[in-house]
Amino acid sequence: MSTERLAVFGSPIAHSRSPLLHRTAYDLLGLSWEYGSQEVGAADLAGIVAGLDDGWRGLSLTMPLKSAAWELADSRDRLAELTGAVNTLRFTGVGPERRLFGYNTDVAGIVRSLAAVGVSEATHVQILGGGATAASAVVAAAELGALSVSILARDPQKSAPLVDLGRRVGLTVELGLLDDIGLRAVPQLVVNTLPGSAPAPVVYPDAVLTGAALLAVAYEPWPSDLASQWQAAGGTVANGLSMLVHQALIQIRIFVSNDPFAPLDGEDTVLDAMLASVGLDSSGIPIA
Known part of the structure; x- marks a missing residue:
């Protein structure tokens, strides 16, 4: 399976647990996708997204980018429309046909x-x-x-x-x-x-x-x-942190199928591994 690129953008971003959560899930799902992080301010988001090549599959967005991402999206799910906030961009198509789907998984x-x-x-x-x-x-x-x-x-x-x-x-x-x-x-x-x-x-x-x-x-x-x-x-x-894990799981559904309601293969196992990777039990409680 070809390698595709994803990342979390935001500012500050160095503390983000998203790369660990996503990489844990993709390893279990057998997906050779790259997921990184990048410091991005709201004023720079549009230009940076426009410069991403066709190897990019999508983005996670954290503060202060959720309103700017809402503006960038070509279409949005109901929750994004209601809240005015997009924390997930899914790319489809290539070149001039690329479209950005915006979601709120928070x-x-x-x-x-x-x-x-x-x-x-x-x-x-x-x-x-x-x-x-x-x-x-x-x-x-x-x-x-x-x-x-x-x-x-x-x-x-x-x-x-x-x-x-x-x-x-x-x-x-x-x-x-x-x-x-x-x-x-x-x-x-x-x-x-x-x-x-x-x-x-x-x-x-x-x-x-x-x-x-x-x-x-x-x-x-x-x-x-x-x-x-x-x-x-x-x-x-x-x-x-449990909230972060659960919203990331829905993001991964979107990155896999562009459908927040389509469960992943072996989703319970994936979720447990994501929780454990950041020191939480199955209820999202920190492990002593």
């Missing part, structure tokens, strides 16, 4: 990583931070059957488009400041999209720490301050 990564720790529904979801990942978290909340979402952000005004996104997926979205958790429904799920090095921005009562699940999207350093509080209280915690 939503699936959130839902699947929560399912791995036994969370499959949540009536009210609270999201900390109002950036790009928050949009994927809003759509994931809808897939979990949520009726309402509260978003706590440093600048709620900048997160105003998420209110409209909530309406489009059947949710009521309320915006507030990070240090204000009053006058809101008690969450069954908290999604922290803030940097892992940041101190816990909210003081949660014990009833939330023990009764609600936490997805801490940032996985370095681990555990974060908020994740430590949740663990100390005996609450359910999903690791952001």
Whole structure:
């Protein structure tokens, strides 16, 4: 089978675990594909993608490229259209016939990583931070059957488009400041999209720490301050590294077949190997 090229683009990129995850999967699948990483800023993405030759099969995109990748895509899946974010570009055709298909696999990564720790529904979801990942978290909340979402952000005004996104997926979205958790429904799920090095921005009562699940999207350093509080209280915690693995699995489906819903050959074995490669058990929990 011929060698094809893929990579993760972003900035900063040196810390990325994506090359390890993808190479682990391709080895098991018997695919002699190359997968690397490259430091790329948003202003440079279009020019760099235009210069890629026909040996390239696709790209993974991380911050700050998801909006720029959305603009580049010739067509987009439903989740990318909803969130305004593309984290996967799949190339088809050659030369002037090449087309770029854009996908968002972050939503699936959130839902699947929560399912791995036994969370499959949540009536009210609270999201900390109002950036790009928050949009994927809003759509994931809808897939979990949520009726309402509260978003706590440093600048709620900048997160105003998420209110409209909530309406489009059947949710009521309320915006507030990070240090204000009053006058809101008690969450069954908290999604922290803030940097892992940041101190816990909210003081949660014990009833939330023990009764609600936490997805801490940032996985370095681990555990974060908020994740430590949740663990100390005996609450359910999903690791952001598990989210990364699960969204990467969906990316690999796309790179193989251009279909995020088509399972890989031996997919359970591939997933277990990907999780193990970054020190996680089958539930996405760090192995002690």
